[in-house]
Amino acid sequence: MVRELDFDTYLKELRVQIEALLPTVVQPLASPATLKDSMMYSLTAGGKRLRPLLIFSTLEAFEKDKMMGIEAACAVEMIHTYSLIHDDLPSMDNDDLRRGKPTNHKVFGEAMAILAGDALLTNSFDVLVSSTHPDVTDAMKVRLVSTLATCAGAEGMVGGQVADMEGEGQPLTLSELEYIHHHKTGKLLSFCVTAGAILAGATAFQIEKLQEFSSNLGLAFQIRDDILDIEGDEATLGKPIGSDTDNNKTTYPSLLGMEAAKQKLDDHIDHALQALEASGIYSDRLKELCLYVGKRQN
Amino acid sequence: MVRELDFDTYLKELRVQIEALLPTVVQPLASPATLKDSMMYSLTAGGKRLRPLLIFSTLEAFEKDKMMGIEAACAVEMIHTYSLIHDDLPSMDNDDLRRGKPTNHKVFGEAMAILAGDALLTNSFDVLVSSTHPDVTDAMKVRLVSTLATCAGAEGMVGGQVADMEGEGQPLTLSELEYIHHHKTGKLLSFCVTAGAILAGATAFQIEKLQEFSSNLGLAFQIRDDILDIEGDEATLGKPIGSDTDNNKTTYPSLLGMEAAKQKLDDHIDHALQALEASGIYSDRLKELCLYVGKRQN
Numbered sequence: 001m002v003r004e005l006d007f008d009t010y011l012k013e014l015r016v017q018i019e020a021l022l023p024t025v026v027q028p029l030a031s032p033a034t035l036k037d038s039m040m041y042s043l044t045a046g047g048k049r050l051r052p053l054l055i056f057s058t059l060e061a062f063e064k065d066k067m068m069g070i071e072a073a074c075a076v077e078m079i080h081t082y083s084l085i086h087d088d089l090p091s092m093d094n095d096d097l098r099r100g101k102p103t104n105h106k107v108f109g110e111a112m113a114i115l116a117g118d119a120l121l122t123n124s125f126d127v128l129v130s131s132t133h134p135d136v137t138d139a140m141k142v143r144l145v146s147t148l149a150t151c152a153g154a155e156g157m158v159g160g161q162v163a164d165m166e167g168e169g170q171p172l173t174l175s176e177l178e179y180i181h182h183h184k185t186g187k188l189l190s191f192c193v194t195a196g197a198i199l200a201g202a203t204a205f206q207i208e209k210l211q212e213f214s215s216n217l218g219l220a221f222q223i224r225d226d227i228l229d230i231e232g233d234e235a236t237l238g239k240p241i242g243s244d245t246d247n248n249k250t251t252y253p254s255l256l257g258m259e260a261a262k263q264k265l266d267d268h269i270d271h272a273l274q275a276l277e278a279s280g281i282y283s284d285r286l287k288e289l290c291l292y293v294g295k296r297q298n
Numbered sequence: 299m300v301r302e303l304d305f306d307t308y309l310k311e312l313r314v315q316i317e318a319l320l321p322t323v324v325q326p327l328a329s330p331a332t333l334k335d336s337m338m339y340s341l342t343a344g345g346k347r348l349r350p351l352l353i354f355s356t357l358e359a360f361e362k363d364k365m366m367g368i369e370a371a372c373a374v375e376m377i378h379t380y381s382l383i384h385d386d387l388p389s390m391d392n393d394d395l396r397r398g399k400p401t402n403h404k405v406f407g408e409a410m411a412i413l414a415g416d417a418l419l420t421n422s423f424d425v426l427v428s429s430t431h432p433d434v435t436d437a438m439k440v441r442l443v444s445t446l447a448t449c450a451g452a453e454g455m456v457g458g459q460v461a462d463m464e465g466e467g468q469p470l471t472l473s474e475l476e477y478i479h480h481h482k483t484g485k486l487l488s489f490c491v492t493a494g495a496i497l498a499g500a501t502a503f504q505i506e507k508l509q510e511f512s513s514n515l516g517l518a519f520q521i522r523d524d525i526l527d528i529e530g531d532e533a534t535l536g537k538p539i540g541s542d543t544d545n546n547k548t549t550y551p552s553l554l555g556m557e558a559a560k561q562k563l564d565d566h567i568d569h570a571l572q573a574l575e576a577s578g579i580y581s582d583r584l585k586e587l588c589l590y591v592g593k594r595q596n
Binding site: 026029030031032034035036039082086089091092109110111112114115117118119121122123124125126128129130137138139141142145146148149150152153154155158159161162163165166 | 324
């Protein structure tokens with residue numbers, strides 16, 4: 001039984017599975033070779049794969065077949081990957097490195113990086129509706145499309161990126177900071193639990209509680225990120241610390257002080273766990289995932 | 299009866315309808331104001347609205363309610379608009395003007411133009427599945443999503459844009475030139491007739507014939523474009539002629555000579571009309587649209 005694995009092994013196994021799946025959605029595409037290389041370069045560049053994990057763990061919490069969520073898991077990683085490619089562009093964050101490797105535009109040029117991002121984004125919707133699992137209905141697929149577009153588009157991730165960009169170099173209030181993270185990161189995490197719940201046939205109340213869970217999880221994730229940028233170990237983290245301070249970025253510790261930021265992280269984790277409890281679904285894995293996010297070292 | 303209108307009036311009326319619809323898909327979005335302004339700026343900048351016309355005319359050819367295609371029509375214009383915004387970017391075609399107005403990045407900056415394109419692309423999929431028309435089923439919506447993603451993504455429009463970019467400044471063969479136009483322009487036109495046909499409950503044979511129709515229509519459209527760039531009237535065209543020659547671009551006339559290019563245009567129009575005939579659907583409007591594309595002056 002998967003559920004009896006300890007959490008680290010569980011994480012590792014799911015990661016291996018998703019890493020094996022991702023190339024299979026791009027490799028068969030009949031398209032120019034360079035475009036595929038560029039898409040593949042970023043899609044297979046590693047990462048925590050937190051979003052697929054959330055989908056699989058939600059399905060598991062409902063005691064459903066994890067295989068129902070494979071397409072949504074690939075689709076959300078394609079969306080996440082495209083957003084990183086576009087965020088790294090010279091006119092955006094102008095980053096040369098991502099996870100220790102040259103960014104997409106550094107390898108393939110700016111125009112190809114934009115197009116590879118566009119293709120990952122576009123094709124993710126084909127992947128999302130491609131399930132042939134007998135329990136995945138057309139009605140579910142339509143809801144998944146609408147939810148993903150809303151969470152990733154102008155009202156979600158892209159809206160958050162715009163707010164982040166517009167807030168750059170300015171002191172932000174806590175509510176402005178929360179708006180940015182809630183949209184830029186939180187909305188896509190919200191898609192993941194919602195997708196798992198839609199596929200599992202959850203009630204509207206359960207979906208609402210799971211979204212409350214993921215919303216708090218997203219903010220906790222971000223606060224932990226801000227803390228690690230100050231207190232993290234560069235070797236474990238795999239990147240230099242102190243970049244937020246160097247870039248004069250508003251963070252939870254810069255806004256609230258380190259102690260209050262840590263308290264806020266704990267509060268969000270508590271709130272997430274309460275929402276999970278209230279949803280009434282079996283959720284050991286989601287609880288573990290939540291505690292992992294609060295304590296992660298990288 | 300709409301069908302009794304002369305073609306020019308029919309075109310004008312459909313354009314007025316689609317122009318009125320487009321703002322309604324962006325205006326209600328809860329997102330940062332600048333993002334919405336940037337999306338709206340390009341979405342409402344005019345154009346031939348050829349893609350919505352194709353959807354509506356296909357539905358009409360099947361004697362179906364045009365209202366079934368409203369969401370697909372808005373979605374395809376969102377996709378077309380995002381592709382123009384990204385194509386105009388400094389790292390791509392670096393264009394300052396589009397339809398006589400400053401391009402999106404000239405008004406809103408490069409980063410916002412990228413994000414407005416991303417948002418139009420993403421949200422188009424939500425619009426696509428949002429129909430509440432009683433005859434539009436979930437199964438149809440799923441097919442529309444898959445068809446749009448395939449036609450617009452790595453195997454379609456984005457793939458064509460990559461091929462176009464990679465062929466720049468090189469002499470192209472006829473088959474390379476056709477690959478580019480077939481993907482960059484043709485695939486999205488193919489989506490339009492396919493979408494109309496899916497919504498109308500067409501047979502697989504009818505869809506195949508309509509795709510043959512749209513594929514030839516797309517190439518005819520492009521050849522006419524190339525011819526107008528040499529023989530067009532700048533005032534009617536609304537842009538300077540001769541830019542292809544100035545940019546040393548491979549075109550049908552540069553490759554085949556003007557007479558053979560005009561013959562090829564006629565051949566594609568004939569082929570399109572034959573495919574339409576073979577599909578066996580009532581199609582006066584599609585015939586007129588086809589003849590219009592072959593003779594258009596702008």
